[in-house]
Amino acid sequence: MSRERNLAKIAESTFSKLDKVHSEIFTMTYGAIVTTLVEDLDNVDEVNAQLDKMGHNIGERLVDELLAKTGLNPQPDMRYVMEIVTRVGFRIYLGITPTLSNWNADSTTVTLSFRDSALSDWVELPHTLDDLSYFQLVCGVIRGALEMLGMKVKCTITADKLKGAQTTDILVELQEVMQAKFYN
């Protein structure tokens, strides 16, 4: 519990020092990107793949800034890293704190649940886009961020608020802890 409080404190003090914008500009930009990709690409699977790729790049960049601004330097410990990702990362960069639940016994899989998010405010998907994963960018972000921290994970959207679920849920599964490349 104290570790969680500590991370929340780090998040607030870091956040107070950063330049901030309204979530709306982010929402609009993301909406415009998805719209463009849907127009540009042949099928929805390609759109999902492109969103995932963009997210991966973003995750790599954000984790860099996050570590630099907070001074955190976590070992590849899935529980601790996921707490950092939710309580600090999402808090700062998406303005929300998703909940973590359903840890398995050996702490390698967990579900992240998003109740609200700037990403999908005012979004409605037409039925022709039933297979579009609007949240796929976030899967990519988590994947990219954890990769930078030495963990290879698989992210799957298991519930989607835009398709009638109560929350948007992402299942994160640890696949491999990678050898540290440079230090330690």
Add this chain to the structure above:
Amino acid sequence: MAPTPLAATSTIVLHNEMLQYTLEKYPDSAIERVEQMGFSIGLRLVERLALASTRPLLGKANDVVMFICKDFWTAAFGRQATNLRQQRGVFYITDNAFPWIINVSRGGPKDAAESTLRSLILSFASAVIGGALSSLGAVGSVVPNAHGDQVEFTVTGQFMA
């Protein structure tokens, strides 16, 4: 849902991905594509802001430009514009450290990719501002002029009053 504040970096990295994608996919028409996208983002952003605003929105040119410099600038770029001056119906809006280009301005002036990205970001930003203005009934052009991190946007247009 009320707007949530979030780190400016989030939008910057998202723009960067969008610009890289556009450059790869449409090397010859990247600017037009990015401008179209920016225009619609600015337009829609102001529609949202207008719902919450207490300022007169569709008034005189001065009111419109003030709204752009204060409310719109804060929502889109994180703070108010640094300076506004007007000369013979033309508005000059200055931001002394324009956040969208700060991270790309560090490379040398000779780095071609860097300067392409930089001018693309400026075109995009100008289009966002142009979209915002058009949402407020102004028709005209927004031209960026950058020196280092400082950007001056020249707004020439016809306003409703």
